[in-house]
Amino acid sequence: MSNTVLFELGVEELPARFIDDALQQLESKTKAWFEDQRIPFDDVKGFATPRRLAVQVTEVAEKQPDIEEEAKGPAKKIALDDQGEWTKAAIGFSKGQGKTVDDIYFKEIKGTEYVHVNKFIEGESTANLLKEFRSVFLDLTFAKNMRWGSYDLRYARPIRWMVALFGEEVIPFSIENISTGRTTFGHRFLGEEVALHSAEEYEDVLKQQSIIPSVNERKNNIHEQLLHLEKEKQWNLVIDDDLLNEVTNLVELPTVFTGAFNEEFLEIPEEALITSMKEHQRYFPVRSTEGDLLPFFVGVRNGDDRHLDTVARGNEKVLKARLKDAQFFYEEDQKGSIxxxxxxxxxxxxxxxxxxxxxxxxxxxxxxxxxxxxxxxxxxxxxxxxxxxxxxxxxxxxxxxxxxxxxxxxxxxxxxxxxxxxxxxxxxxxxxxxxxxxxxxxxxxxxxxxxxxxxxxxxxxxxxxxxxxxxxxxxxxxxxxxxxxxxxxxxxxxxxxxxxxxxxxxxxxxxxxxxxxxxxxxxxxxxxxxxxxxxxxxxxxEQVDPDVVDAVLVNGINVYSTTLEKAKLLVEKRQDETFKPIQEALGRVLNLAEKAETDEVDPELFENETEAELYSTFTAMHEPYVAALENEDPVKAMEILSELSSPIHEFFDHTMVMAEDVKVKNNRLGLLKSIAYDIKKYADFNAIEWKQQF
Incomplete structure (x- = not known):
């Protein structure tokens, strides 16, 4: 038996903008579903066209792995009563594990014996589990949904068919009145209804039915055709990535064609011409090798190369009408005055x-x-x-x-x-x-x-x-x-x-x-x-860590470029071992400053040299530090602020901040509060998780 699984959801044409996201959802949700169901598999490959979303899962196991595990229950003293009989707790535990008390054994954990049983869970058949895959299709979300007929289901577009195969066998489930089978549909005009023999042949069968189901293959096919045409005509095509993605999701079998328009329309501003072509008609504009816009366009047909001349003429008529309108608008807009x-x-x-x-x-x-x-x-x-x-x-x-x-x-x-x-x-x-x-x-x-x-x-x-x-x-x-x-x-x-x-x-x-x-x-x-x-x-x-973001925004954004520079500098500093004592010093100040009721400082109340030295250093650096911040120079400001590190450590090593003398204590807290004001003008250093980096 082939061990490939295929799920295909056939719908009426999806909007191109829905497809990339829907395919990404389908692939990721499929992987998650198989993992949640404990079904081993090798790879998940997604397919998408305007009329289908599909996923192929390879090397799928035929059943879940068996599980043998040890289940831990209540402590021995709870499992046995005074007479050594099993208690309700022990009996209930064993029943809950699908066992009896005869299967119980004791095992010591950290000095206490606990009830244990060995459990064997036989893996379930994959074929049975796959019947529930319908939930993945129903979990897909879209920007807009619709209802159709008398059904309650809201979905991007009406569902028309579903394929679900595990190897050669159909996986039975249904959504509304649509049941799974092995029948898929080829290109709307070039293909036909076809029955898949096995999940493995999906991509090959669709290609025989004039469909390229792989989004990337379809996109590369279009891009190669455009480049070939560019070389053949000696043009410079404006290959916009967004437009390329869009046309990829508008067709099932892409064929590039060219058309032309009257040169008189080149008098219209080229932005209007390009917008008419790209946004309204999904055409690729054409420039000369010198960069001038040319009176040609390139479109992508959903079909083969038969009757391309007729296709081109039809598109030329549509574009001509749009450009006539643009020409009229342009001339009318120039009348009157601003x-x-x-x-x-x-x-x-x-x-x-x-x-x-x-x-x-x-x-x-x-x-x-x-x-x-x-x-x-x-x-x-x-x-x-x-x-x-x-x-x-x-x-x-x-x-x-x-x-x-x-x-x-x-x-x-x-x-x-x-x-x-x-x-x-x-x-x-x-x-x-x-x-x-x-x-x-x-x-x-x-x-x-x-x-x-x-x-x-x-x-x-x-x-x-x-x-x-x-x-x-x-x-x-x-x-x-x-x-x-x-x-x-x-x-x-x-x-x-x-x-x-x-x-x-x-x-x-x-x-x-x-x-x-x-x-x-x-x-x-x-x-x-x-x-x-x-x-x-x-x-x-800008790769600034969340805690640093909070730290630099503590006082608002201010000048954003300076705030960004501060943040990047702090990200560097948190990796710098030599900055650790500076960070610790500033952090200690911020912590104790919260206890201060005032920032008033009286030098007459200083009792040792470290107080005076810290005060002196602070008063000397204050104005240049503030000036550096005002001049948007966070590097210079940090250098100045760092000068406080040694005096702060000396201060804490030789000074009891919470002194018994209330005046001395408040004076010391006031000094720390004054310094804290300046520190927080830079950032809240205590909001940064420094220790995890050192």
Whole structure:
């Protein structure tokens, strides 16, 4: 008997975006299910096309391994009564193990004898266990589910057939009214219904039915065809990974074809052309070897190479209609003026409680002005930033952006140039949407970055002020991504702007404008916690350990780039043996400082030289240390702070802090509290788990 298991779930066409995740789930859940059932196997291989999800498990054992184990029961004194008879505890234990009291023996553990029995559990037949595999199919989760017919099951798409084979034998189970069998289906147009003789032949049979069931093989097949075409035509194809993944999951048998469009459409901005081809038609755009966009496209057909000319002509007609629309939009959008378009923003609601898009633009302008002052921009840059903020949303009323929402900002930049705006202003309109996705490119220009931060901060503060706070996976306004974008922009450009300063600025605008908001204190708390969580996430992405993250964020984010540098330095220091005495010294200060009621210090109350020496060292290092922190130089600040190590150890070696004289005790605690204030300006050293590293 073949020891390969096959499960296939046949469905109506799945959305391409569902397939990769569903396949990963199926593979991992299958492995976990076999391990939980204690069924030995060799490997799990997944398959997926728009019409099927399948998994093949090789070298599957025919039964679970037998188990022999020793079961421990109650102590002997509980198992036997005074007359040496078995108690209810002993009898109940033996019955629970499927044994009798005759099987009991005693075994001493740490000086006490306990009841034991040997258990033998015979492994169950794999064929019987496999009938429960249906739970794996039912456990798959999808972004959206649907119901069909009169069934209660909610699933990504209606289930049409199921194959379940253990070698040559069908594994019987059903989901709704669909029962398992050995019948699968080939390509919708090129294949037919076919019965599988065994689980091993699955992939070969499907290939005979014009299907490439392996996602990776299908993707590589498409990529090779694209590269061959590129070489043959001497083109430079724009092979986008996301588009390649998508078309891979749209077809079962890929065949590449080419089409063309009229050169007159090349007058349309290429971003609009590319968006029409990639996002709407799933075509690969074509460039010349010099990088110029050419009037051609490459598509992937779900089928063989017959009648490709007809397929190409049909696709050309569809694309021509889309490009005609884009051409019309482009020409119409250039009519009128930017001011006329801005006037339309007064009639577009941004958010019911937060006003129109025009209201939002006014807030962006105010925030931009304040940030420009903080960064000490010159008059020309300030004017550019103000103009960019003023017109940053004008393209939202254009027909091109209405049709291709992905082009917001991109078309704004192009139209701004056509309307004669300053180049820095035009670039900023595009850049203020950056980063557009996680780990995306941040604005490179100063003006673009300021308007980007102003826009995102307004969105975040406004949303949280009216109670729209991301929870779990719910973040409809993308607030988390926008907060990360602000922090990444500040870090990349190295701006010395404390994050909390920007938060408070924008929040105060909302209070001054009397916009609907919860209590100021509540909103302020939520805003700071929200940004702290985002900063913590970014720090962990930089391989900073969670305890170090907590330590450096004890006083908030402040200047993010400096906080990041502090964190990385502390990660290094925790591996440095020579830093151990410094860490111990600072930690001892923080511990005892918690007992202090005041930070007042009177040198007249010092009773020994170590007190005076510690006080002298501290007062000498305080100003340079604070200056180093203010200058965003955490390395220098750490060097200065480390100078306290020896005096601190000397102090504790020769001084009883909790002296009987209350004044002396409070004075010593006050000194430690003063030092602790400075230490915590850097980080909470006691939050870091130092000992595990030494």
């Amino acid at each position: 001011d006329e378009k801005l006037e339309k923003l007064t009639r577009m609601v941004y958010q019911e409680e937060l006003g129109t898009l025009a209201d939002k633009v006014q807030r962006i302008k105010a925030i931009t002005g304040k940030v420009s002052d903080w960064l000490e921009l010159d008059d020309k840059e300030k004017a550019q930033a103000q103009r960019a903020a003023e017109i940053c949303k004008f393209d939202l009323v254009t027909q091109m952006v209405d049709e291709f929402t992905e082009l917001q900002g991109v078309m704004g930049e192009k139209y701004a140039r056509l309307f004669g705006e300053d180049e820095a202003v035009a670039v900023a309109i595009n850049e203020h949407y950056m980063p557009r996705h996680a780990n995306g490119e941040v604005p490179s220009s100063k003006v673009g970055a300021i308007v980007s931060i102003a826009d995102k901060m307004d969105t975040i503060v406004g949303s949280i002020a009216i109670g729209i706070i991301p929870t779990g996976s719910q973040d409809p306004y993308g607030l988390r991504r926008q907060a990360l974008g602000i922090l990444q922009t500040l870090n990349t450009l190295g701006w010395s702007l404390p994050v909390e300063q920007i938060i408070d600025l924008v929040h105060n605008f909302y209070v001054e404008l009397s916009l609907p908001t919860r209590s100021k204190e509540e909103v302020n708390k939520d805003l700071h916690e929200f940004f702290n969580l985002r900063a913590a996430y970014l720090l962990r992405e």
